[in-house]
Amino acid sequence: MKLSSQKELSLMANTIRQDIIRMLVPAASGHTAGPLGLADIFSVLYFHEMSYDPKNPHWPDRDRLVLSNGHCAPVLYASMARAGYFPIEETLTLRKLGSRFQGHPSRHWMPEVENSSGPLGEGLAIACGIALAGKMDGKRWRVYCVTSDGEHQEGSTWEAAMFAAKYKLDNLVAICDRNYIQIDGNTEDIMPLGDLAEKYRAFGWHAISIDGHDIGAIISAFEQARGTKGKPTMIIAYTTPGKGVAEFERKYEWHGVAPNKEQAQKALAQLSEERKRIEEAKE
């Protein structure tokens, strides 16, 4: 399903945010802030940018999405469900015994996802391997790798960054969710990451910095990435963790906890208000 207008994509992001809240409540554990912050990016990825076929998840010519920060699984599950991979009601089984909606995405339990993730700092390397295979075989599909800022503290992320530049993987575009939080606190207090865009440029990448909630900016960043030849592209997306729910926004305490029923009701009320504002806004 392709959505053409920014308004529709914003509405989809809002839908995804509500889905995230709804699936986290019965799970009673999981991650809230990161998934909410990534909703606009996932809306653009699944409803504007990527080619795929939910009825044929292993369609050889599909674009590949590698989620490196696996704890953001709820935003992936909600987006894939809305894209037609699974019934949205089933996402309410998140983290329950026997559910394919594992706490962190698993290729074993859910062959529709490209990679199993959870341990940080691995997705970019996996994406490099997939992109390299695509290059070797002369394929036109692209690889999208969603990473977190915190996992740039893992040295393995930088090993992959060097690799992608060496092999000129211009069929790879990575997105870094620059939300400045991690489990123990703010990234710049725990282990400063500094100017990630400059770091990537120094590693031989094309780097773009955007507001990760500006649908138009996200769309044009992906366009720019597609037009960039001879090097991979990193999109540093500045986001607000917990976006859309005042109580959760910019609070690292919401990195790894799920809302209870009461908190969820308040959150959903705020998101519904936001939805009305999006609907009423001029295109």
Add this chain to the structure above:
Amino acid sequence: MRLNPKMHLLDPLSPDLKKAATREGFGAAVAEIGDKDPNVVALSSDVAGSVQLHHFIKKHPGRFFNVGVAEQNLASVAAGLAYAGKTPFIGAFAAFSPGRNWEQIRTTICYGEANVKIGGSHTGLDVGEDGATHQMLEDIALMRSLPGMLVLSPCDYLEAKKATEAAWKTKGPAYIRCTRGKLPIFTTEETPFEVGKINLLVEGEDIAIVATGDTVFPSILAAAELEKEGISAAVANMHTLSHPDEQMLAKLAQRCGTIVTVEDHQVKGGLGGAVCETLAEASPARVRRHGMLMKFGESGPGAEVMRKYGLDPKGIANLVRQELGAWKKEG
């Protein structure tokens, strides 16, 4: 000494046995497999020559990728290639792969169900001069604990080729443990190699020596020594460590009473561990584990280091004598 005729071995006491490292067998096999299978790619972390991947590079330069000194990336990039339909062979020093990248192997290769073949070279005290940091003595334990991982430990050049070929033919993750040093080639093309099957090389009744990798040949020489004293020692080659041959181990335990395991690896978690776990459930028997007694190695020529820690024929024979003596006294 009664060599098992079904094993088609060369005379282990012949002075004319050729020598080659098992890493050379791995490298030769990967190059040949590359000819047969265009999906095969190879990767290394700056030690392509050391793990003998230069044969592959020469034949298939466009299908080799050097990740630099970055073993974590080595494993995860290989996983990505496998997800996209390739069959990657990755080669490095075992101390660093799987030593450093165990978690990547666990998550991206095993849990991720990636068809990646891992060649770990420079294992055991055999490494010699480089010393303890490079003498990988814990890799079997690391790999044997992973769900889905096939763990192979060949005893000579030809068996290393067969093991590599078997890993290629078996879908899923595999680890092939190789040595740096040259080992006598005493098996032949006709020697069977079946994943999960122990090769009973020498028949014997008094005690059974179960060895793997570079300790198989010295164990045969130990059996030859013991025979002179009237001790009939069986020698078995357990090349598959992930899937112990329960039937053969039980048979050996019942026939010989005592089993001595010999490995160029820590005595915990490796061959000795695998044999004990298997027999404890299948056919309880006395097992004496021989190998590194939870210590780190040291520098020196490989053969001398192995001698110091009792992994030469004399050391193995001494251990068997000790074991039999102890039991005679009690009996």
